[in-house]
Amino acid sequence: MRPQKRRRGFTLVELLVAISILAILAVLGWRGLDGIVRARIALTQQMEVTRGMQLAFAQMQSDCEHLAPRSLLGNRVNLLWEDDRLTLVRKVYNENEPTQLVVVSYRVVNGTLVRRESRGTRDLVQLDALWQAVASDAPTESATPVVLQTGLAAMGIQVWQANAWRKEAAPATEGGQPLEPDGIQVSLTSQGLAAPMVKALLLGGT
Numbered sequence: 001m002r003p004q005k006r007r008r009g010f011t012l013v014e015l016l017v018a019i020s021i022l023a024i025l026a027v028l029g030w031r032g033l034d035g036i037v038r039a040r041i042a043l044t045q046q047m048e049v050t051r052g053m054q055l056a057f058a059q060m061q062s063d064c065e066h067l068a069p070r071s072l073l074g075n076r077v078n079l080l081w082e083d084d085r086l087t088l089v090r091k092v093y094n095e096n097e098p099t100q101l102v103v104v105s106y107r108v109v110n111g112t113l114v115r116r117e118s119r120g121t122r123d124l125v126q127l128d129a130l131w132q133a134v135a136s137d138a139p140t141e142s143a144t145p146v147v148l149q150t151g152l153a154a155m156g157i158q159v160w161q162a163n164a165w166r167k168e169a170a171p172a173t174e175g176g177q178p179l180e181p182d183g184i185q186v187s188l189t190s191q192g193l194a195a196p197m198v199k200a201l202l203l204g205g206t
Contacts, residue, residue, distance in 0.1 A: 045192055046193065049149075049190050049193060050193075050197070052148070052149045052150075053149060053190065053197045055148065055149075056113055056115075056148040056149050056188065057186070057188075057197075057199040057201075059148065060086075060186060060199070060201060061201050063090050063104050064088070064202065064203050064204065066091045066092070066204055067079065067088055067089070067090055067091075067203045068089045068090055068101055069180075072091075072101075073101075074124055076124065076127070076131075077131075079159075079184075079203070080135070082157065083157065083167075084108040084154060084155050085105070085107045085155075085157075086105070086106040086107075086157055086184075086186070087104070087106075087131075087134065089102070089103055089104075089127070090102055090104055094120075098122065100121060100122055101121055101122065102117055102120050102121075103118040103127070103131050103133075103134045103135075104116070104118075105134045105137075106148075106155070107137070108152050108154065108155045111150060111152050112147055112150050113148045113149040113155065114148065115145070115146045115148050116137075116144070116145050116146070118130040118134050149188070151190055151191045151192060152188060152189065152191070153189040153190065153191050154196075155186065155187065155188055156186070156187040156189070157186055157187075158184070158185045159181035159183065159184050159185070160181055160182045160183035160184070160185070161179050162179055165185060180203075182202070183200055183201060183202050183203055184201050184203060185198060185199070185200045185201070186199050186201065187199075
């Protein structure tokens with residue numbers, strides 16, 4: 001009888017080496033998958049931030065396009081701007097109703113962009129009171145705050161006046177009348193984006 005060949009199995013060392021290789025491959029695969037998931041989450045968050053800013057810019061554009069001219073306000077102030085704050089008077093058109101005036105304010109508070117809009121009026125004396133209430137951030141039922149965007153680091157504002165972008169108003173004319181700006185540039189800096197988003201808006205009341 002021929003002697004039976006002895007079947008050779010894996011040694012303990014070979015099994016340990018194989019298990020170690022599989023473990024290394026599993027760790028590398030998990031790290032790669034984890035990186036992909038994290039990148040996707042970050043990209044989704046950036047897209048949400050960008051979308052929120054675009055909606056905020058769209059609302060600002062609507063307000064600026066309907067800016068009430070100073071001539072309609074008895075030469076009252078219709079626009080004030082500074083870093084992290086924008087206040088203006090705009091016209092509102094409701095169906096089958098006369099045009100009304102409202103005071104609108106944008107302000108960044110604790111990283112949140114908030115828009116406040118007063119009730120409509122056609123009385124300029126009442127408009128003065130509404131302006132004071134909105135500009136002072138006093139709590140009032142006539143100007144309910146609406147959150148437009150969170151996670152902001154800053155809001156910067158410049159106006160196009162006397163053929164240049166300015167952070168401060170240009171000097172008045174020789175007659176003492178302030179120059180009307182033709183446009184406004186708003187930059188929103190988010191905590192999740194490397195660079196601010198900038199939007200130039202035309203002012204419809206000029």
